[in-house]
Amino acid sequence: MTAGNLLRLGLLGLLLALVLRPDWFTPLFTPLAPAGGPVIYARSSLLSLSLSHLGLVALASVAATLVAVTLAIFVTRPVGASFLPLSRTITNIGQTFPPVAVLALAVPALGFGSGPTLVALFLYGLLPIFENAITALSTLPPATMEAARGMGLNRWQRLWRVELPLALPVILTGIRLSVVIALGTATIGSTVAARTLGEVIIAGLLTNNTAYVLQGGLIVGLFAVLIYDAMAQLERYLAARMGG
Amino acid sequence: MRFSAPGVLFAILGGAALLAPFMTLAANRIVAGDAVPIWSVVPPGQTALGLAAVLLGLALGVPAGRAGLRMVGPLIGLAGLLWLVIQGAPALLDGAGDYARVSPAAGFWCLLVIFALLMADAITALKPGPYQRALLLAAAVAALAAVLGSGVLSPLSVLQEFSARRDAFASEATRHLWLAFGSLGMAGIIGFPLGVLGHRKPALRGAILPVLSFLQTIPSLAMFGLMIPLLSWVGATVPGARSLGIAGIGFAPVFVALVLYSLLPVVGNTVAGLAATPAQALDAARGIGMTAGQRLWRVELPIGLPVILTGLRIVLVQNIGLAVIAGLIGGGGFGTFVFQGLNQTATDLILLGALPTVALALTAAIVMDILVDLTRRLPKETP
Incomplete structure (x- = not known):
């Protein structure tokens, strides 16, 4: 086993222990909690918060991927080509909007709860995926495309069998960026009453309980790092398969 | 038609x-x-x-x-x-x-x-x-x-909120700018030399960049949260740290977290920018007797400047947005209004914090894009 895999396994173990057996860490966190105060977050189970957090991110990311890739396919076909410059402008401007601001602006429009968080995650998640999908689909090697036409593949066959598989690694990079942003924004979503792991950190901040802050921070941080790493590994595997 | x-x-x-x-x-x-x-x-x-x-x-x-x-x-x-x-x-x-x-x-x-x-x-x-x-x-x-x-728009609710908080708005705006630009400056001071070293020594580059990119994946609220125990420990144990304003909450944890987030774009783009110089140009520079330092300042840096500035653009836009979260841990900035507004369900207060942040981020992005374009034109115009 390589050092990298050993580290991954160790971090995964730490994460599972933090989520499933938080009591094990009581001696470690006690010095950080206010004297006599609670040490381990117990207002709701860390497992259910984690599942709700990951569920929000997964739902938003899947929806964003479907919509963004469909739109990118549309604007890179001849029929949608007139929308290409506009869509580039929108992604450029949209990505300068801070994710927190998108979340905050979703509240006046949609109210509190998981709904506005989901919408904000979805809207913001569209941009990196859309941008990468446009880049990937409009910079395919011309020789390969010519060969696909020469083989007699029709438009749909070219799209499904050649263009999308070739574009996949770059699209996946976009999805990874989008998921990482969504994990972070979902954490802040607990300030608008979405059920996420941010709740633990916020509770710690409000009651001056650093033990809570550290617990929440460690769990969210480990989730983000491990998910990012897993997706990067998947990309490397797919890219190697394409190239090889 | x-x-x-x-x-x-x-x-x-x-x-x-x-x-x-x-x-x-x-x-x-x-x-x-x-x-x-x-x-x-x-x-x-x-x-x-x-x-x-x-x-x-x-x-x-x-x-x-x-x-x-x-x-x-x-x-x-x-x-x-x-x-x-x-x-x-x-x-x-x-x-x-x-x-x-x-x-x-x-x-x-x-x-x-x-x-x-x-x-x-x-x-x-x-x-x-x-x-x-x-x-x-x-x-x-x-x-x-x-x-x-x-003042034609002053009857609008957002501007009513503004006129009730004129002084607070000015001080939070200043704080927000300090957070965003100060962390950019600090990241430049630390990250630029690291980037130059990384450009010269591939082993160092291989060690730094993955660590920095993992730091970037940590969600902002978690990062700010992790800074709180760390900095309150530093404030309590290192002599003189507290008098410098280093403490668990407030300005310091936000500033340090923003600097950490900024290092990847600064170091990564410095390495990429310096690597953009064609080998022939470096050979020519060596041939006319330039030292390593002269090559860096007169050849590699001017050619790599657009890429390095692109890194600074990413940092600036990102930090203007992330500084909003400072409002949650007493660090000030426009986030103060956003989170106060969320707590009071006062839409206009949310807008008073969010709209200037968006405007600031957009302006910063446009200005930095202009600077990137200007530096890209430079080599053509100078003989």
């Missing part, structure tokens, strides 16, 4: 937005307001002019290929929107009570976004150079400042 497909789409969306509530009138700053459609914000005689301007603005986007018309259309439309709001706000407030609040609603914001996008699309099509873009930006900022400064 040919039609522009995006123009047609925007005209349809704009038509739909006209049917949505244009403004809301509420009894006070907390309760939800009553929706007012666009045709009844002011007496019909006055609405007609503004409505006509909005419709004309949407219609001028429809024909294809007329770049000039596509610029003028959104301007007319925006003027129409502004006129409707200026006429509508006092008319709605008249006789509605002392605490009544009037604010733009979904229809207004949708039309505003549509005209802004039509305008951005038209400007992109004209392919303006860096100086023209700087001029356009200056004109836009001046127009915004003139409209806000003239």
Whole structure:
């Protein structure tokens, strides 16, 4: 086993222990909690918060991927080509909007709860995926495309069998960026009453309980790092398969 | 006549937005307001002019290929929107009570976004150079400042919140700028030498960059949270640290977290920028007897500058956004208003924090893009 895999396994173990057996860490966190105060977050189970957090991110990311890739396919076909410059402008401007601001602006429009968080995650998640999908689909090697036409593949066959598989690694990079942003924004979503792991950190901040802050921070941080790493590994595997 | 497909789409969306509530009138700053459609914000005689301007603005986007018309259309439309709001706000407030609040609603914001996008699309099509873009930006900022400064919009709810917090707004704005630009400066001071070292020593580069990219994946709230115990420990144990203002909450943890987030773009883009110099140019520089230091300052740095500046653009836009979260841990900035507003369910207070942040991020992005373009042109113009 390589050092990298050993580290991954160790971090995964730490994460599972933090989520499933938080009591094990009581001696470690006690010095950080206010004297006599609670040490381990117990207002709701860390497992259910984690599942709700990951569920929000997964739902938003899947929806964003479907919509963004469909739109990118549309604007890179001849029929949608007139929308290409506009869509580039929108992604450029949209990505300068801070994710927190998108979340905050979703509240006046949609109210509190998981709904506005989901919408904000979805809207913001569209941009990196859309941008990468446009880049990937409009910079395919011309020789390969010519060969696909020469083989007699029709438009749909070219799209499904050649263009999308070739574009996949770059699209996946976009999805990874989008998921990482969504994990972070979902954490802040607990300030608008979405059920996420941010709740633990916020509770710690409000009651001056650093033990809570550290617990929440460690769990969210480990989730983000491990998910990012897993997706990067998947990309490397797919890219190697394409190239090889 | 040919039609522009995006123009047609925007005209349809704009038509739909006209049917949505244009403004809301509420009894006070907390309760939800009553929706007012666009045709009844002011007496019909006055609405007609503004409505006509909005419709004309949407219609001028429809024909294809007329770049000039596509610029003028959104301007007319925006003027129409502004006129409707200026006429509508006092008319709605008249006789509605002392605490009544009037604010733009979904229809207004949708039309505003549509005209802004039509305008951005038209400007992109004209392919303006860096100086023209700087001029356009200056004109836009001046127009915004003139409209806000003239007080014609002051009956609006957001500006009511502003006038109640004029001093706090100024100090939080200053704090926000300090956080964003200060962390950028600090990241430059630490990251640039690291990037130069990384460029020279591939082993070091291989060790630093993965660590920095993992730091970037840690969600901001978690990162700020992790800084709190760390910095309160430093403040408590390192002599003199507390007198420098290093403590668990407030400015210090936000600043350190922002610097950590900024290191990847700074170091990564410095390495990439310095690597962009063609091998022949370096050989030539060596051939005329330049030392390593001279090669760095006179050859590699000028050629790599656009890429390095692109890294700084990423950092600046990112930090302006992330600094909002400082509001949660007592670090100040526009986030203070956003989170106060969320706690009190006061929409206008949320907007008072979020709108300047968005405007600041957009302006910073445009200015940095202009700088990147200018440095890219430099080598061609200098002999």
